[in-house]
Amino acid sequence: MGGGVDCDVLVIGGGIVGLSTAHALSRLAPGTRVAVLEKEAGPARHQTGRNSGVIHSGIYYRPGSLKARFAVRGAAEMVKFCAEHGIAHEVTGKLIVATERAELPRLHSLVQRGRENGIPVRELGPAQIAEYEPEISGLAAIHVGTTGIVDYGQVAAQLAESSGAEIVYGAEVDLISRRSSAVAVRTTSGLVVRAKVLVNCAGLQCDRIARLAGDDPGMRIIPFRGEYHDLARPELVRGLVYPVPDPAFPFLGVHLTRGIGGGVHVGPNAVPALAREGYDWATVRPRDLATELAWPGSWRMASRHWRYGAGEIHRSLSKRAFTDAVRRLLPGVTAADLTPAGSGVRAQAVLRDGTLVDDFLIREAPRTIHVLNAPSPAATASLPIGHEIATRTLTTLHTS
Incomplete structure (x- = not known):
């Protein structure tokens, strides 16, 4: 894997974060010179292609976190990007609804969090909900x-079209060799690409x-499948309606x-997937x-949250239970x-101590x-995330 450099930056992963970085x-x-391997x-x-399609406001996220900063900026930038390129979109607004008294303090906390994040929020009673x-x-x-x-x-x-990057599809990476002068990447088809900087945006395969690449990520991806249903009577819902989330x-x-x-769309739930790309119960890898079971964080997470997980699995296997929810x-x-x-699968990073990583996690080597x-x-925040990753990439490129 010796030889010259084929590009300045090589991005692994053709989801929205990798493509936004190239853009x-x-x-x-x-x-x-940018290349993307997908x-x-x-x-x-x-x-990217298997989610609710929501442009999130940023109301849920801790003020000052990357999620909060990127979502608030990203929502505005996403609407602008779609308008510029003729991509169908709509700013619909949404309701977050408390159905039990125990949820009212959490709903009030979301009001405060929204205001801290600079998001306009209107509080509603039952008549205004209607x-x-x-x-x-x-x-x-x-x-x-x-x-x-x-x-x-x-x-x-x-x-992808606007980035000007060379995008290679059907390019699964199986070997990475990092030297002082460059990084060489080989795909299963035998293609070798050399770059000055490598950017790992591989999502479900990022760890x-x-x-x-020879780095210890300090986490493992534990996949959670989210299952959706279509509503046969869509006239029952005008826009977007969410429950109060459990913090x-x-x-x-x-x-x-x-x-x-x-x-x-109705959903999703969140059940452990039996494969990283396991979009149903029948897909088992x-x-x-083995990777999940060997990671200590998986067991610590399970011991901490098994009741929540059991409820999600019950709603997955029982349509009646899902309907009741x-x-x-x-x-x-x-x-x-x-x-x-x-259905979709969420690439959830879990630390060795069982912590579910809640914010964006970007590490440099x-x-x-x-x-x-x-x-x-x-997805909402992909444009500012891509800008952040690209800025770090250029710093690495110019100092290497």
Whole structure:
């Protein structure tokens, strides 16, 4: 794997974060030679193309965190990017609804957090909830006006086109050799690419890429599958409706999302996947399971959160239980209204002590930048995240 340098920056991963990074490099440093390796036949085949399609406002995230900073900026930048490129999108606003008295303090905390993050929030009582969503039931709610919807697969495709990068699909990486002068990467097809700087945006495979590069990421990806249903009577929901999230978990709970096409998605839950790309219970990959079971953090996480996990699995296996969860928000829904739809898998970073990493996690090594946790709202925040990664990449490029 010796020889010259084929590009300045090599990005592994053709999801929205990798493509946004390539796009930002072309804007920040025109003329930088950028290549992207993506193991699938096209962009956005995993997390990017399999989510709710929501442009998040940033209301949930701790003030000062990367999530909060990037989501608030990212929502505005995403709307602007879509408008400039003719990508269908809509700023719909959304309701976050408390259905039990125990949720009211958490709802009030979200109001405070939203204001600290500079997000306009309107507090609603039951009658005002009905003005927005006549079929939704709740004790209180907040309306967040800056939330929207978009097809992130289309956004990723536009980023790929606009980046000017050389994008190679069907390029799964199996060997990385890092020297003082360059990084060489080989794919399973035998393609070898040499670069001055490597950027790891491999999502569900990011910890494996880090280890291939010779770095200890200090975490493992534990995949959680989110299963969606389509609402057979989409007229029951006008826009976006969310429950009050449990602050102990980085998941937002089963919600109702009207998409760009007019249909309404219901979900997702969050169940342990039996493969990193396990989009149903039938997909089992022993290598992935072995990696999860060998990681001490998996067992510590399970011992801490098994009750929550058991409830999620029950709702996955029982349509009645899933329907009951939806009926907390939408009492008029029946099991017959819910048709199984596609699912997604979240690449959740878990530390050795069992901590579920809640914020973005970016680590740097010689000639290498690893994006090790990019959970929701990564799609919303992809433009500022890409800018941040590109800035770090250029610093590495100019100092190496």
